[in-house]
Amino acid sequence: MDLLIPDIGLLFWMVLVFGLLYFILSKFAWKPITESLKEREDDIQKALDMAEKTRIEMAKLQSDNQKLLAEARAERDAILRGAKETADRVIAEARDKATEEGNRIIVKAREELQTERQAMVAEVKREVIELSLDIAEKVLKRELSDKKSQEELVKGLVAEARLN
Amino acid sequence: MFRLLIRKAFLSIVLSLSTLVAVNAQHEDHHDHEAAEGKKKFNVGDMIMHHIKDDHGWEFAHGLTLPLPVILYTEGRGLDVFSSSHFAHEATYEGYVKEHNKIYRAGADGKPDKSIKVLDFSITKxxxxxxxxxxxxxxxxxxxxxxxxxxxxxxxxxxxxxxxxxxxxxxxxxxxxxxxxxxxxxxxxxxxxxxxxxxxxxxxxxxxxxxxxxxxxxxxxxxxxxxxxxxxxxxxxxxxxxxxxxxxxxxxxxxxxxxxxxxxxxxxxxxxxxxxxxxxxxxxxxxxxxxxxxxxxxxxxxxxxxxxxxxxxxxxxxxxxxxxxxxxxxxxxxxxxxxxxxxxxxxxxxxxxxxxxxxxxxxx
Known part of the structure; x- marks a missing residue:
């Protein structure tokens, strides 16, 4: 039964020693140890978070780059297409203008040709009239002298005219 | 892990062997008593209780005891501090007597006087x-x-x-x-x-x-x-x-x-x-x-x-x-x-x- 009866002296020393031990260890061991552990865990957590954040940022950056690249490519294509269109348009316009000008020149030439022809025809008509008048005059002049020779003249003139 | 296990095993072997030695030593002590007191069998209960209970000195092995300070407070007498080794050599010391691991004031006949309250704050084992x-x-x-x-x-x-x-x-x-x-x-x-x-x-x-x-x-x-x-x-x-x-x-x-x-x-x-x-x-x-x-x-x-x-x-x-x-x-x-x-x-x-x-x- 002795075993089950707590000894007063041991109780006294135990309360004293355990109390002191609790006080000393809490203040000089547990507090700094748990704080250091917490600090280290926070550091690790922070580093992990940072790595995750960086990873996400890197991915974002990469997708941004790709987007940028695609945009640049699209822009380049657009510029090229635009330039080509402009060039085509300019060429087409030039061609149209040239055709138009040519046509205009041709039309003008034709008109001039027409005018000149008309003038020539008029000239020819006038000369024919003059010539006819000359012939008629000569014929009239000869008729007065010799009828026979007159006829011969006319015949000769006509033949001459036909030969012309 | 394995090395730790071996170390533990080694510790346990040492532990059991030294306990063996300690018990052996005590046993021999019993033999001495047997010689002195005639036939007395080894009492395993006493041995166990001795090892489990508190003591005023720290006995590592038989004959190798570290004496520890005994601190006693008796009403009217005040504090008494002395080495536990005194009890090993003398029946009473400074009017104190130890019986069954407890310290009492000794009466006139040298027997413990249990009517006087002694508070034991000793640095025991x-x-x-x-x-x-x-x-x-x-x-x-x-x-x-x-x-x-x-x-x-x-x-x-x-x-x-x-x-x-x-x-x-x-x-x-x-x-x-x-x-x-x-x-x-x-x-x-x-x-x-x-x-x-x-x-x-x-x-x-x-x-x-x-x-x-x-x-x-x-x-x-x-x-x-x-x-x-x-x-x-x-x-x-x-x-x-x-x-x-x-x-x-x-x-x-x-x-x-x-x-x-x-x-x-x-x-x-x-x-x-x-x-x-x-x-x-x-x-x-x-x-x-x-x-x-x-x-x-x-x-x-x-x-x-x-x-x-x-x-x-x-x-x-x-x-x-x-x-x-x-x-x-x-x-x-x-x-x-x-x-x-x-x-x-x-x-x-x-x-x-x-x-x-x-x-x-x-x-x-």
């Missing part, structure tokens, strides 16, 4: 072991703490890395899940409790060591401190659960309330008895096994004594290994239950878990 463990704890954990200062921002090293998992175990597996978010306030107590019990359990297994955690005064102090912490930090849910349990029919209240009140005292009582009984029982089993050798010696002669020795040593080695497990297990259980009790006392939403603490198991 247990107190010396207690002080030794306290010094050891302080030295060890100051060095661990220095490790955190020195290896700031680096990986732990040496003793620090050896004990860090244990500290983290107490924090993450015992305190956090059972107490909840307010665990920080109780962590220093739980850590002190855990390592105090663990160190003293292990010191108790060392040959010649004192049976400190198998002493009722020690476990009682630990249990009472736990009781005080639990009940002083109990919130209104805790007290309401005790005196105004919800969901209990009124007719049952006269039974429930006394049961709950008994429960409040049963918890620390069970803590006290569990640690005391486990450690004491372990020591008794090992000592009984070793005692079998000398019983065989008495029954069948020296040859039989030597003959059973290998078997007994093997058994006690096995028991020592189990005791090593128990040393960790009991430190863990005491701390775990203490944190469960604290957890149930400070829980915010208190449900009818009857203080067992199942509600406290929150995933973290």
């Amino acid at each position: 247990n107190v010396a072991s207690l002080l030794l463990s306290a010094v050891l704890l302080i030295v060890v954990f100051f060095s661990v703490q220095k490790g955190y200062e020195k290896n700031r921002g680096k990986a732990p090293k040496g003793l620090q890395s050896f004990l860090e998992p244990v500290i983290l175990f107490v924090r993450d597996e015992i305190a956090k899940p059972n107490i909840g978010p307010k665990y920080g306030k109780y962590l220093p107590f739980l850590l002190t409790l855990f390592f105090f019990i663990l160190f003293n359990n292990l010191l108790g297994l060392v040959p010649g060591g004192a049976n400190l955690t198998g002493n009722i005064a020690i476990t009682m102090t630990l249990a009472v401190i736990t009781f005080l912490i639990v009940n002083l930090s109990g919130n209104k849910h805790y007290w309401a659960h005790l005196f105004k349990p919800t969901g209990v029919p009124v007719a049952l209240l006269p039974i429930m309330i006394p049961v709950e009140i008994v429960g409040v005292f049963m918890k620390p009582f069970s803590l006290m008895v569990r640690l005391f009984a486990n450690i004491t029982a372990g020591h008794i089993i090992i000592l009984s096994l070793l005692g079998l050798i000398f019983i065989a010696n008495d029954l069948g002669g020296t040859g039989m004594g030597w003959g059973v020795s290998p078997l007994i040593v093997a058994f006690s080695l096995f028991m020592n290994l189990i005791e090593l497990l128990v040393a960790f297990l009991q430190a863990f259980i005491f701390t775990l239950l203490a944190s469960m009790y604290i957890g149930s006392a400070i829980e915010d939403h208190h449900e009818a878990d009857h203080g067992i603490g199942y509600e406290g198991h929150e995933a973290h």
Whole structure:
């Protein structure tokens, strides 16, 4: 039964020693140890978070780059297409203008040709009239002298005219 | 891990062998007595009790006793301090006499006078072991703490890395899940409790060591401190659960309330008895096994004594290994239950878990 009866002296020393031990260890061991552990865990957590954040940022950056690249490519294509269109348009316009000008020149030439022809025809008509008048005059002049020779003249003139 | 196991096994062999030597030495002592007093058999009960109980001197082996200071307070006489070695040589010293490990004032006839109250504050074997463990704890954990200062921002090293998992175990597996978010306030107590019990359990297994955690005064102090912490930090849910349990029919209240009140005292009582009984029982089993050798010696002669020795040593080695497990297990259980009790006392939403603490198991 002795075993089950707590000894007063041991109780006294135990309360004293355990109390002191609790006080000393809490203040000089547990507090700094748990704080250091917490600090280290926070550091690790922070580093992990940072790595995750960086990873996400890197991915974002990469997708941004790709987007940028695609945009640049699209822009380049657009510029090229635009330039080509402009060039085509300019060429087409030039061609149209040239055709138009040519046509205009041709039309003008034709008109001039027409005018000149008309003038020539008029000239020819006038000369024919003059010539006819000359012939008629000569014929009239000869008729007065010799009828026979007159006829011969006319015949000769006509033949001459036909030969012309 | 394997190397640790080998080291433990080696320790246990040394432990059992030295206990053997100690018991052997004592046995020879008994033989001397036999010679003097005639036929007297080896008394295994006395031997075990001698090893388990406290003493005024620290006997490492027979004839090798470290005398410790005896501090006595007697009303009207005041404080008396002297070495415990005086009792080994003299029947009475300064008017004190020792009987069955207790010190009394000696009467006129030299017999103890039990009517005079003597308060014994001696540095006994247990107190010396207690002080030794306290010094050891302080030295060890100051060095661990220095490790955190020195290896700031680096990986732990040496003793620090050896004990860090244990500290983290107490924090993450015992305190956090059972107490909840307010665990920080109780962590220093739980850590002190855990390592105090663990160190003293292990010191108790060392040959010649004192049976400190198998002493009722020690476990009682630990249990009472736990009781005080639990009940002083109990919130209104805790007290309401005790005196105004919800969901209990009124007719049952006269039974429930006394049961709950008994429960409040049963918890620390069970803590006290569990640690005391486990450690004491372990020591008794090992000592009984070793005692079998000398019983065989008495029954069948020296040859039989030597003959059973290998078997007994093997058994006690096995028991020592189990005791090593128990040393960790009991430190863990005491701390775990203490944190469960604290957890149930400070829980915010208190449900009818009857203080067992199942509600406290929150995933973290």
